[in-house]
Amino acid sequence: MNDSADKNDYSSTLYLPQTDFPMRGGLPQKEPELVARWQQMGLYKKLRASAAGREKFVLHDGPPYANGNIHIGHALNKVLKDVITRSFQMRGYDANYVPGWDCHGLPIEWKIEEAYRAKGKNKDEVPVNEFRKECREFAQNWINIQSGEFKRLGIEGDFEKPYTTMNFHAEARIAGELMKIAASDQLYRGSKPIMWSVVERTALAEAEVEYQEYESDTIWVKFPVASGSESLGDVSIVIWTTTPWTIPGNRAVSYSKRIEYGLYEVTAAENDFGPQPGEKLIFAKRLAEDCATKAKLTLNLVRDVTGDELAGINCAHPLKGFGGGYEFFVPVLDGDHVTDDAGTGFVHTAPGHGRDDFEIWTHHSRDLEARHISSKIPFTVDDAGFLTEDAPGFGPDAEGGAARVIDDNGKKGDANKRVIEQLIAHSALFARGRLKHEYPHSWRSKKPVIFRNTPQWFVYMDKELGDGTTLRSRALSAIDATRFVPAAGQNRLRAMIEQRPDWVLSRQRAWGVPICIFADAQGNVLKDDKVNARILEAFEKEGADAWFADGAKERFLGNEHDGDKWQMVSDILDVWFDSGSTHTFTLEDRPDLKWPADVYLEGSDQHRGWFHSSLLEACATRGRAPYNAVVTHGFTMDEHGRKQSKSLGNVVVPQDVMNQSGADILRLWVMNTDYWEDQRLGKTILQTNIDNYRKIRNTVRWMLGTLAHDKGEEIAYTDLPELEKLMLHRLAELDQLVRDGYDAFDFKKIARALTDFANVELSAFYFDIRKDTLYCDAPSSLKRRSALYVIRKLFDCLVLWFAPMMPFTTEEAWLSRDPSAVSVHLEQFPEIPAKWKNDALADKWKKVRTVRRAVTGALEIERKDKRIGSSLEAAPVVYISDADLFAALEDQDLAEICITSAITVELGEGPADAFRADDVAQVSVLPTLAQGTKCARSWRITTDVGSDPDYPDVSARDAAALRELAGL
Known part of the structure; x- marks a missing residue:
């Protein structure tokens, strides 16, 4: 001093x-300096060394996709993860964070193809491993970029040794997980309707689609009753569909015994092609009037139609007589999925083009054979969206060539138009229209998808696995054993698992881990540990490229198996299987981690994505989830609650925020937001x-x-x-x-x-x-x-x-x-x-602060009215009518607490003109000015200024302090 x-x-x-x-943080300049300091000092390694021997806490990183700069969703996600691992690290755990990246799949492949097209190159003319090499380099470049962006956010983790799904060891482990599933007979080749991207020429999983508004052609179609219920007479059943192009694939009409149906006669009609007076039609009674309005006609209810009458009916196909291929019966089948909420109360059933259609068709397959109806499912659409020879009159032999559902650009083809024209020509069209509704689109190409029956590789959801469980039951039990934050996530994931069909694993692409098995013509999988060992050894050394190398078939089969019988599967694994397997080559294989993870954290969309695929993969191979807790966050909207989009100009770019304000500002926003729900930023x-x-x-x-x-x-x-x-x-x-x-x-x-x-x-x-x-x-x-x-x-x-x-x-x-x-x-x-x-002390000081609040309220008015300049000019008189409040002030220096030069406290009601705060009725304050002289050192007004002759302009307290300081 x-x-x-x-x-x-x-x-x-x-x-x-x-x-x-x-005072000013200067974060945009200071933060990069600290990032460099942490890297130079090896902070990550110091953290690991300091935590050696502690109990591990592991948050397993859901891998972002390596194909672009990070966006605000990445920033939110990574900050949340970083806060979790840091908070556990600072509470006595070894909380290691290992970042990861998802590297395979269509988005990267699509980028390389775009570059090829720009150069006039044809992907199919390039050796597959050369193409894969370019995909790998593309992914690695973005991993490097994103790593730097995450570090700039303040994320601390093992960025020197992250995990990537394209790492050779990772590819070998992913392949090994597939082999485990195949060895346990959970893998099979089947033919089911799956979502198919014509633009990208591949099957898609539910997690790879998003729903966008789309305008569909809608048609109401008559199916004449051909046999099975003579009591109904000459009558037609009417269906409604938003996919006219699937009519050639129709094989049944579904109804429900829970619905009331009626037989109606047309009494008047005002249309060009629809039913005419005298025709008889069957509808759900709730929907008949609405259907009549659509077709511009008048209906009269003749009588009710029971479910028993509908059971066993066979209809004629509405295209009977066209193309020579629609002469079969169309059975009427009872289905739980049928409702009378919309349409006609009957559901057009094309088992090659819809999940419910497929399920009801296969459920009734034995009954169909007994009725001499073939249960074979046609393949009416090829991978390019063209109708095939299984759609007679619309396939490659048709006049004008094959009709097309969707073209290479995702635009509507001519299939709907041509089908509708033929329905009109065969007097089968009841009505037509258009409907705007939510329709599945590929989240990559943003183009509509179709449901298409095609051979794929699946994992059974309901096959008994030898221990009384199924994959579905294992997954549901695992969900019950998992902590969800927020809790609603548990019901959401459970509902998805309860309803999901078998898991389709195959994709028709080039960049990824192959379905590295051999199968015969019937789809039987070769089970040979030696073959599998050779494949895995090659993958460890060369990566999954080994599957596509010259001589791979002979190399892996060896001399023990007939190469003519066993064929290499050429499909690529669903990338969700890749990311769903990350727990194996990170949590299990890294000594600095553990299995299962304590927590997975991702956006709420990952209930159908990473949480979902990780759960299924681990339950299929290990019988439980790879996580103990699942935390989800919402999505970031703009300040008005709108989705952020470039077209609206409301996108918040994390790099801009860091450059202008600093990463800690962005992190503080994350911490202050209710991230469990959709949050706002602007x-x-x-x-x-x-x-x-x-x-x-x-x-x-x-x-x-x-x-x-x-x-x-x-x-x-x-x-x-x-x-x-x-x-x-x-x-x-x-x-x-x-x-x-x-x-x-x-x-x-x-x-x-x-x-x-x-x-x-x-x-x-x-x-x-x-x-x-x-x-x-x-x-x-x-x-x-x-x-x-x-x-x-x-x-x-x-x-x-x-x-x-x-x-x-x-x-x-x-x-x-x-x-x-x-x-x-x-x-x-x-x-x-x-x-x-000390709760008792806290209760006492609540009362002290109540009195203080009343005093400062009174002094604020004095300042506002300029009767005092600062509170030190005041010496208020405080009246307290509450004995407990008064007792709490015993031994308290209330002047110090209220920052006044003096204060007087009296028990009782104050004068009527005293200040009273609305919420402190027991306290009244009479402001008065402090008496004495202002201390030149502390500025308090006291009566003892000058009491020490050596320090005539300060108070006694300050004079004593000055004397002590002088002696130091």
């Missing part, structure tokens, strides 16, 4: 805050977080400045003033809240509690009260030394608790406090002594 101040200039005698920690919301950040930073800065005078002295708890004990009590309360919040993944609860504590309880209350003591008291003052001790504890707790959330700012603050420190991120959360918790 400098005692050489000029006369009457006491600023150098005050313990004013001193710090180099800047300029106004960012500014709110910038303002919050500044307040937090200023609180930290003030503590750093004040602690510049701290000598690290420990003060016995029993010697602390009540106000200091109150602050320690609040730390004990917050410690529990912080730990519980991190356990519950409820970060907004922590962030808001800590922010409010810093702004309201510290800056606006405790620090405000203690500034006079800290700045002006003598070095020996117990109150001052106690305050420094508590502020040291406050600083440690706040900075350490905030460290997982704002790693840059807390690192800067920690090093500013102790430049010799290594890193705040190598520290542990502080251990809070049990004795700090």
